[in-house]
Amino acid sequence: MALTVLTVDDSRTMRDMLKHSLVAAGFRVLQAEDGLDGLEVLKTEKPDVVVTDINMPRLDGFGFIEAVRSDAERRTMPVLVLTTEADPDKKSRAKAAGATGWIVKPFDPVKLVDAIRRVAA
Amino acid sequence: MAADPMAEIREVFFQECEEQLGELESGLLQMENGSKDAETVNAVFRAVHSIKGGAGIFALDALVRFAHVFETTLDAIRGGRLAADPPIMALLLRAADALMDLVRAARQGEPISDTQTQDLVAEFNALAAGKAAAHAKAEAKPAAPPPPPPAPSGPPKRSWVIRLTPKPPLYAKANETALLLRELSLLGEIEVEVDASGLPDLADIDPEATYLSWNIVLSTDKDSAAIRGVFDFVEDDCDIEMFEQPDFSFFDGGSEPEAEAAPAAPAGGTESNAPAPPAAPNPVETMAAQAENASSVSQTIRVDLDRVDRMIDLVGELVITEAMLSQRVLEAGLARTSAVAMALEELEALTREIQDSVMAIRAQPVRAVFQRMPRLVRELAAHTGKQVRLVTEGESTEVDKTVIERIADPLTHMIRNAIDHGLESTEKRLAAGKSPEGQVRLTALHRSGRIVIEVADDGAGINRARVKQKAIENGLINPDAQLTDDETDNLIFLPGFSTASEISDISGRGVGMDVVRRSVQAMGGRISITSRPGLGSTFTLSLPLTLAVLDGMVVKTSDQTLIVPLAAVLETLRPNMSDIHPLDNRTSVLALRGGYVPMVDVAEALEFGNHTTPPDQCVALLVESEGGNRAILLVDEIQGQRQVVIKSIEANYRAVYGIAAATVMGDGHVALILDVDTIVSATRDSGRTDFNRSISQVF
Numbered sequence: 001m002a003l004t005v006l007t008v009d010d011s012r013t014m015r016d017m018l019k020h021s022l023v024a025a026g027f028r029v030l031q032a033e034d035g036l037d038g039l040e041v042l043k044t045e046k047p048d049v050v051v052t053d054i055n056m057p058r059l060d061g062f063g064f065i066e067a068v069r070s071d072a073e074r075r076t077m078p079v080l081v082l083t084t085e086a087d088p089d090k091k092s093r094a095k096a097a098g099a100t101g102w103i104v105k106p107f108d109p110v111k112l113v114d115a116i117r118r119v120a121a
Numbered sequence: 122m123a124a125d126p127m128a129e130i131r132e133v134f135f136q137e138c139e140e141q142l143g144e145l146e147s148g149l150l151q152m153e154n155g156s157k158d159a160e161t162v163n164a165v166f167r168a169v170h171s172i173k174g175g176a177g178i179f180a181l182d183a184l185v186r187f188a189h190v191f192e193t194t195l196d197a198i199r200g201g202r203l204a205a206d207p208p209i210m211a212l213l214l215r216a217a218d219a220l221m222d223l224v225r226a227a228r229q230g231e232p233i234s235d236t237q238t239q240d241l242v243a244e245f246n247a248l249a250a251g252k253a254a255a256h257a258k259a260e261a262k263p264a265a266p267p268p269p270p271p272a273p274s275g276p277p278k279r280s281w282v283i284r285l286t287p288k289p290p291l292y293a294k295a296n297e298t299a300l301l302l303r304e305l306s307l308l309g310e311i312e313v314e315v316d317a318s319g320l321p322d323l324a325d326i327d328p329e330a331t332y333l334s335w336n337i338v339l340s341t342d343k344d345s346a347a348i349r350g351v352f353d354f355v356e357d358d359c360d361i362e363m364f365e366q367p368d369f370s371f372f373d374g375g376s377e378p379e380a381e382a383a384p385a386a387p388a389g390g391t392e393s394n395a396p397a398p399p400a401a402p403n404p405v406e407t408m409a410a411q412a413e414n415a416s417s418v419s420q421t422i423r424v425d426l427d428r429v430d431r432m433i434d435l436v437g438e439l440v441i442t443e444a445m446l447s448q449r450v451l452e453a454g455l456a457r458t459s460a461v462a463m464a465l466e467e468l469e470a471l472t473r474e475i476q477d478s479v480m481a482i483r484a485q486p487v488r489a490v491f492q493r494m495p496r497l498v499r500e501l502a503a504h505t506g507k508q509v510r511l512v513t514e515g516e517s518t519e520v521d522k523t524v525i526e527r528i529a530d531p532l533t534h535m536i537r538n539a540i541d542h543g544l545e546s547t548e549k550r551l552a553a554g555k556s557p558e559g560q561v562r563l564t565a566l567h568r569s570g571r572i573v574i575e576v577a578d579d580g581a582g583i584n585r586a587r588v589k590q591k592a593i594e595n596g597l598i599n600p601d602a603q604l605t606d607d608e609t610d611n612l613i614f615l616p617g618f619s620t621a622s623e624i625s626d627i628s629g630r631g632v633g634m635d636v637v638r639r640s641v642q643a644m645g646g647r648i649s650i651t652s653r654p655g656l657g658s659t660f661t662l663s664l665p666l667t668l669a670v671l672d673g674m675v676v677k678t679s680d681q682t683l684i685v686p687l688a689a690v691l692e693t694l695r696p697n698m699s700d701i702h703p704l705d706n707r708t709s710v711l712a713l714r715g716g717y718v719p720m721v722d723v724a725e726a727l728e729f730g731n732h733t734t735p736p737d738q739c740v741a742l743l744v745e746s747e748g749g750n751r752a753i754l755l756v757d758e759i760q761g762q763r764q765v766v767i768k769s770i771e772a773n774y775r776a777v778y779g780i781a782a783a784t785v786m787g788d789g790h791v792a793l794i795l796d797v798d799t800i801v802s803a804t805r806d807s808g809r810t811d812f813n814r815s816i817s818q819v820f
Contacts, residue, residue, distance in 0.1 A: 010167070012423075013134035013175040020126050055170050057163075084174045095312075 003120050006030040006045065008038035008052035008064060009082070018051065018082075021109035027116070035059025039067055042074060048120045051103075051112075054083040054090060062097045069098035078119035082107060134175040135228045141168040142221050143492045149217055150495055153210045159199075166195045172224065184223050187238045190245045191216050197249075209248070216241050218496050278309065281348060283337040286360040289329055298335065304351045309341025426522070429483050433669055436472075436479045437766035440670075443472045444763070444787030473764075480667055484519040487565045487574070490529050491516045494536060494563060501540045508547055508558040509540055515565035520572045521667035527644055528574065528664065534637045535576040535648075535660040536561060543578035543658050553655065555579070572666055577659040583652040585609045592618060610652045614638045642746070642798050644668055645686065673765045673784075673794065674742070678756040679729035682792040684765055684784060685754065689797040691743045693759060696720075698737045708804070711741065711753050718743065719804035720753040726800055727779050746801040754800065767794065779803075 005027045007018045019029045030045055032038035034056040042050075050068065054061035061081060068074045078100040083090075091102055100119055103112060148165035151158070173188035194213070197203035205213075219238050226233045235242070283305075287298060305311055316334040326332075339348065345363070352361055447465055455462050491513050502509040520528075544550075544559035551557055562577040585606060592598045592612045604612075612618060616635040634648075641648045646664035665671075665688070673684035700712040701720070710717040720741070724732035739755040746752075765784035770777060770793070781796035 011137060011171045011174060013130060013137050013171075013178065016130045016133050017178055020130060055167050057167065084170060084177065 002026055002028045003049065003116070004028040004030060004045070004047040005116060006032060006038060006041055006047040006050045008032045008035065008050065008056070008061070010034050010053060010056040014053065014082075018112075021112065022116075024109075025113040025116075027113075035061065035064030035067070038064050042068065042071075046074075047077070049116045050077060050079045051082050051116070052079060054081060054094065061099075062093055065094065065097040065099050080115060080119065082112070131179055134179060135224070137175065138172050138224045138228075141171050142217070142224065143489065144168045145217050145220070146214075146492050146495060147488075149210065149213055152205050153207075153214070162195070162199045162205075166192065166199050169195060169220070172220065176227075179227075181223075181227050181233065183233045183235050183237070184220075184227055186235060187216075187223060187242065188220065190242050191220060194245050194248060203248075212241070212244055212248070214495075214499065216245070218499075221496075278340055278342045281337075281339045281341065281345070282364055283339060283348070284334060284360075284362040285337060285352075286334040287331050288358050288360070289331050292331065298333075301351060302335070302337070305337065305339055305348070308343045308347060308351070309339055311340070312338040424482075426483075429479070432479050433483060436476050437669070440472055440476060440764070440766055441785045441787070443469055445789055448787035476670065480521060480669065481519075483522045484666075485522050485525050486517045486519050487525060487528065487572070488516040490525055490532060491563060491565070493529065494532065497533060497536055498540065498561065501537065505540060505544075506546070507540065507544050509544065510558050510560050511563065512560060513563045518565040518567060518572060520664070521669065523668040524572070524644065524664055524666065527640075528662075531637050531641050531646075531648065531662055532563075532574065532576070534634065535662065536563070538634065539576050539578040539580070539658070539660065543580035545581050549581070553581075567666075568663070571663050574662040574664075575659055576662075577657060579657040582654040582656055582658055583610050583613070583650070585652075585654075588612050607651065610650050610658070613650065614648065645671075645688070669767060670764050671767050671784075671794065672762065674762050675760040675786075675792070676723075676740070676742070676756040677758050677760055678734075678739075679724040679732050681724070681727075681729055682760070682786060682790065683723065683756070684792050684794040685742060685744065686781075686794065686797060687762060689744045689746065691745055691751070694741050694743065696736055696739070696741045696753070696755075698735075701736055709736070713743070713753075718751050718753050720755060721800055721804055722755045723795070723800070724756075726803065744797050744801065746798040750801045750804075752801040752804050754795075754797075765792070765794070 003026075005022050007015055007022070007029060008031075009015050009018065010033055015031050015033075019031065022029045030041055030047055032041045035052070036059040038050070038052065039059070041047075052061045052064055056064075059067075061083070065079050065081075068077060068079055075098075079098065080101045080103055081094045081099045082103045084104065094102060101115060103115060144164055145168040148161050148168065151161050152165065169188050169192045173185055173192060176182075176184040176188060191213075194203065194209075194216075198205050198209075203209065219241055223233050223237065226237075285298070285301070302311070302313055314336045316336055317332070319332045319334065320326075321332065341348070348363065349356075352359070443465075447469065450461055450465055494513070495511055498509050498511040501507075539561050540559075544561070545553065545555075547557045550559065560579045562575070564575045564577070566573050589598070589604065589609055589612070592615070593600050595617050597612065597615050597618060598604070614634050614637075616633070618633065618635065638648050641662060641664070644664060645668070646662060648660065648662045650658055650660050652658040671684070672687040674687050674690055676683050676685055696711055701709050702712065702717070703709045709720045711720050720736070722732055722736075722739075724730070734755075734757055736755055739757060740759050742754040742756065742759075744752055744754055765786075767782045768784055770780060770783045774783075777793070779796050779799050780793045782794045783791050784794060786792045
């Protein structure tokens with residue numbers, strides 16, 4: 001059974017890029033354009049891992065992760081933050097919100113896939 | 122997926138960049154106009170941030186570095202650490218322009234380098250330095266050095282996942298887990314989670330036994346030996362599993378650590394799982410607030426333009442086929458009330474509806490073009506030393522993409538003209554009791570099936586005396602010509618007219634307003650100017666909403682079927698022989714309501730062979746060219762009106778004199794679409810002897 005990964009990113013470039021990399025790794029890929037969209041997807045889907053951006057319109061990555069963590073059924077879902085932010089403040093905020101891990105863009109597809117496999121288990 | 126998915130994604134990236142650049146510019150302009158809306162600043166930040174993110178993927182390093190410096194300043198504004206005062210807004214706008222240049226260059230595959238942006242980067246850095254000096258305290262975000270790396274440098278941090286399971290002797294040796302953890306925390310950032318899953322019921326607890334384990338995530342720049350050192354004394358009294366997260370940084374410094382063989386790395390198994398942190402306290406309020414903004418988002422999909430174009434082509438074919446079918450049914454002599462004819466009528470209505478819907482897909486707001494104008498205005502303002510404020514309205518007015526692409530050029534000229542010739546210098550404005558800042562207002566709206574774009578300035582208005590004098594000097598009008606104000610203003614569109622006493626490098630680029638008018642007319646548009654002395658001038662550009670279909674009058678002459686664009690036809694009449702006055706053996710004019718209009722026999726003009734129908738047996742169409750010239754076109758008969766699909770004749774054959782395009786009729790025959798402008802202007806050339814009158818008919 002292929003792992004299902006939900007990618008949440010407002011950049012189509014990034015979504016396409018992620019999809020390309022993750023599909024190549026044999027994952028099933030779901031996509032959302034921002035945090036709210038991501039929560040919408042989570043209503044019907046139960047991905048094994050979520051990869052989310054931070055800077056997004058409507059609901060940003062922090063809010064998205066908090067929402068995921070406050071949902072009893074999804075609180076243990078691994079959520080990786082994939083972002084260009086290298087700001088330590090942002091990192092601690094993501095951590096406080098309940099992120100599982102933090103990957104800095106531009107990402108190496110191999111490493112990303114590796115990280116996803118690792119947290120999925 | 123196509124052969125090269127990366128090339129596709131790259132294309133997506135650049136498309137997205139264009140959108141982001143648009144967002145960036147409009148957001149900055151809103152900020153410049155005093156918007157303090159946090160979401161505006163956020164959107165501006167996100168735009169630059171997204172471009173940076175995408176650029177990283179494609180290793181456009183110079184772009185990444187510049188976007189980073191740009192973004193750092195935006196972030197400071199977003200965080201309230203920097204005020205968006207006018208000098209900073211000006212810098213940001215220039216940075217947006219530079220970012221656009223870098224993106225465009227990258228898209229063209231041109232080399233991009235930091236030298237292109239070094240001046241701006243220096244300004245940004247000076248800004249950050251000034252800010253740092255003002256605030257004695259160190260900022261959370263350091264000022265980016267000239268070539269700032271996307272990630273902060275420093276000793277590489279690594280993340281280690283450690284699982285500590287003490288055995289009874291550990292405690293027996295008076296060791297204490299808490300102390301070990303404190304020791305570990307001195308090495309770096311630490312996260313600890315206790316695993317109490319092994320804890321038995323209270324009744325079963327052995328006070329001497331150990332039941333707890335700790336999952337520790339340590340982020341440190343120290344090596345594994347230092348970590349091992351912490352456990353030096355307890356090594357034999359506990360189980361320690363420790364491995365490095367080789368590439369996946371757990372909240373580490375963001376740098377990519379070199380993979381080093383972890384001492385003990387049983388990858389897989391539950392221990393290696395990242396511990397899921399506990400739920401955040403109560404995010405409900407923030408959620409509700411953010412969800413409120415959500416409902417307004419439109420559901421959109423992106424489709425390759427080629428697919429839409431193909432669909433429009435196909436619908437065009439459908440319209441033609443439908444027309445052919447109607448014709449066949451008519452020829453078969455079926456009654457209008459017959460089931461076939463009624464069904465056909467329905468088909469016709471549906472076809473028209475499909476056509477409208479498909480055209481609507483390709484319709485786009487003029488925003489895409491309008492967004493380019495602020496930059497032009499800034500450059501012109503800097504060049505002329507005038508203070509200019511651009512106001513835009515109706516940016517969401519939609520028009521077919523084929524038209525949008527062709528609006529930019531005339532619009533650029535109109536704005537150039539407005540700033541260069543329309544607006545006065547600051548001194549003159551002050552002397553005239555006006556505000557020093559001139560205004561250029563750019564407006565788009567729909568009016569009777571066309572899009573109308575106006576460029577209005579609040580300058581001095583057209584200097585009619587000078588315009589007239591110039592026109593006389595250049596032999597465009599007779600010295601004694603009586604022109605209305607409107608006619609005088611519109612003289613600027615005549616070929617060979619230039620009002621600038623000396624050629625400035627803005628307007629004097631070899632393109633006069635006559636060229637602009639010609640290009641506008643070529644796509645079925647009109648351009649005109651009105652002016653009020655002392656108050657300003659307004660250019661008005663009117664264009665059809667699409668260049669794909671045309672409402673036409675079907676006429677026949679010399680056994681040829683022609684289409685005359687309906688928009689050009691003012692009225693149709695039967696001429697009386699007594700109203701026809703020959704000027705020479707080729708040209709005649711028709712007396713019409715007290716004036717004279719030149720007559721053109723279309724069959725002769727297009728050289729269809731000997732046309733023998735006497736003028737009074739012909740149907741006369743009073744037409745007006747886009748330039749406002751009138752003429753009578755003589756044809757044999759009018760067959761009706763219909764919407765036709767425009768097929769380029771140049772693309773399929775070659776340019777033909779007097780013919781604008783072609784279409785396929787219901788019976789499958791090709792019909793030519795008349796180029797009214799060419800035909801009408803031919804009458805003006807041959808009527809030079811009577812130039813004064815024809816000029817008065819121009820407007």
